[in-house]
Amino acid sequence: MIRVVVPPHLRTLAHLDGEVQLEVEGRVTLRAVLDALEARYPMLRGTIRDHVTQERRPFLRFFACEEDLSHESPDALLPEPVASGHEPLLIIGAIAGG
Amino acid sequence: MSKVRVLAGTRKGAFILESDGKRQNWTVSGPFFAGWEIYHMKGSPADPNRIFASQTSGWFGQVIQRSSDGGKTWETPGGGPEKSPQGWPMGESNKFVYDTSPETGAPLTTHQFYDGTQKPWVFKRVWHLEPSLSDPDTVYAGIEDAAIFRSTDGARSWQELAGLRGHGTGPEWQPGAGGMCLHTIILDPGDPGRMYIAISAAGAFRTDDGGKSWKPINRGLRSQFLPDQDSEIGHCVHHVAMHPERPGVLFMQKHWDVLRSDNAGDQWHDVSGNLPSDFGFVIDVHAHEPETIYVVPIKSDGEHYPPEGKLRVYRSRTGGNEWEALTNGLPQSNCYVNVLRDAMSIDSLEECGIYFGTTGGQVYCSPDAGESWSPIVRDLPPVLSVEVQTLA
Numbered sequence: 001m002i003r004v005v006v007p008p009h010l011r012t013l014a015h016l017d018g019e020v021q022l023e024v025e026g027r028v029t030l031r032a033v034l035d036a037l038e039a040r041y042p043m044l045r046g047t048i049r050d051h052v053t054q055e056r057r058p059f060l061r062f063f064a065c066e067e068d069l070s071h072e073s074p075d076a077l078l079p080e081p082v083a084s085g086h087e088p089l090l091i092i093g094a095i096a097g098g
Numbered sequence: 099m100s101k102v103r104v105l106a107g108t109r110k111g112a113f114i115l116e117s118d119g120k121r122q123n124w125t126v127s128g129p130f131f132a133g134w135e136i137y138h139m140k141g142s143p144a145d146p147n148r149i150f151a152s153q154t155s156g157w158f159g160q161v162i163q164r165s166s167d168g169g170k171t172w173e174t175p176g177g178g179p180e181k182s183p184q185g186w187p188m189g190e191s192n193k194f195v196y197d198t199s200p201e202t203g204a205p206l207t208t209h210q211f212y213d214g215t216q217k218p219w220v221f222k223r224v225w226h227l228e229p230s231l232s233d234p235d236t237v238y239a240g241i242e243d244a245a246i247f248r249s250t251d252g253a254r255s256w257q258e259l260a261g262l263r264g265h266g267t268g269p270e271w272q273p274g275a276g277g278m279c280l281h282t283i284i285l286d287p288g289d290p291g292r293m294y295i296a297i298s299a300a301g302a303f304r305t306d307d308g309g310k311s312w313k314p315i316n317r318g319l320r321s322q323f324l325p326d327q328d329s330e331i332g333h334c335v336h337h338v339a340m341h342p343e344r345p346g347v348l349f350m351q352k353h354w355d356v357l358r359s360d361n362a363g364d365q366w367h368d369v370s371g372n373l374p375s376d377f378g379f380v381i382d383v384h385a386h387e388p389e390t391i392y393v394v395p396i397k398s399d400g401e402h403y404p405p406e407g408k409l410r411v412y413r414s415r416t417g418g419n420e421w422e423a424l425t426n427g428l429p430q431s432n433c434y435v436n437v438l439r440d441a442m443s444i445d446s447l448e449e450c451g452i453y454f455g456t457t458g459g460q461v462y463c464s465p466d467a468g469e470s471w472s473p474i475v476r477d478l479p480p481v482l483s484v485e486v487q488t489l490a
Contacts, residue, residue: 013174051195059156
């Protein structure tokens with residue numbers, strides 16, 4: 001089971017209470033996790049990745065295991081502790097805007 | 099007993115203000131979508147309980163919200179577990195993709211940027227939602243970078259009316275200070291094929307065939323910042339208003355100048371008259387007097403607040419040129435708020451009510467067509483838009 005923490009505003013949008021737990025079949029990559037997240041919560045489509053390009057929105061970052069994964073390939077494997085459910089994938093909103 | 103429902107979009111959420119026809123005692127609901135910018139909310143004339151809202155964020159992009167119970171509850175259309183025929187989750191209510199099809203979209207490549215270079219169109223946000231006059235499932239969206247989209251399934255999915263960007267002048271359009279936004283959409287109640295839109299800073303445009311083809315309607319506009327002051331396009335139109343009983347008569351608040359057209363925008367002439375400043379953003383028309391119009395003068399493009407620190411609505415009962423200040427109940431000293439382009443609205447009760455919101459967070463109401471004013475609320479976040487629904 002993959003654990004994902006989404007920013008508070010997106011939790012509100014998706015009516016989430018706390019972190020999300022997702023089943024991801026096959027390779028546990030960022031793309032696979034986000035695909036599963038958006039399949040469960042379609043209202044999140046376009047809010048984390050651009051609808052068309054599928055690129056990360058500029059003011060969001062992906063972290064796990066104290067590493068910034070934002071610039072990793074979306075098809076790279078996520079760290080093993082994320083794949084095994086010991087650590088969550090964190091989707092973080094940048095501190096921006098004053 | 100008649101009622102009014104005021105929909106206020108702010109920098110940090112949406113608020114709904116409701117009163118009976120006296121418009122003296124108000125209930126305030128909200129914030130809805132707390133923390134998000136609500137550029138615009140508007141109810142369907144065909145079903146007043148259906149309300150659409152544009153919810154945006156610099157972090158999370160665009161979200162479209164819809165209510166079917168007058169704003170009590172909200173949903174993202176198509177945001178549930180339903181699937182497309184291909185098995186994909188829907189969730190397309192916030193998907194605004196420019197038309198790039200070979201048939202209608204191929205020429206629509208770039209527009210002009212501030213520095214004169216060409217830039218590709220990039221979707222940023224929805225500025226304005228205009229529900230159909232007759233079908234609660236049809237709604238138009240004016241977006242930045244400027245284009246018009248239409249949904250016929252209750253805002254679940256959107257298709258561009260690409261004839262606007264593709265009519266020929268699109269590559270010459272450039273952004274105003276607030277971005278290149280399509281902020282005004284006016285539907286002609288007597289002619290389903292006719293629609294007006296306005297873009298900062300491209301100008302006003304009209305379609306007579308339901309959005310297939312468009313033409314600029316900017317003759318008579320003069321803008322000192324343009325190399326050719328009488329250019330066909332490039333004017334920073336801030337807002338346009340129309341009385342539904344006289345759909346060929348239009349009133350415009352341009353960057354500078356208040357103007358009117360008596361022939362559906364084919365020709366405009368200045369009616370700024372004795373206004374203390376003809377810069378401003380809002381303009382609207384009395385519900386029952388098609389020659390009575392309202393503006394809120396702002397000092398200048400460099401100083402976005404009322405002249406002399408006095409918040410004054412100006413009314414003309416002659417369709418322009420002769421204006422009177424309406425000040426009873428409005429602050430007449432040390433007031434430095436702005437009133438943004440979609441932040442004025444007028445109800446259709448017998449004694450018509452005028453409403454406007456300020457960047458200082460006040461929403462004012464005049465239940466007597468401007469003679470007296472009082473704040474419904476004083477301390478909201480900066481108000482981006484105000485729409486009023488008149489309910490039976």
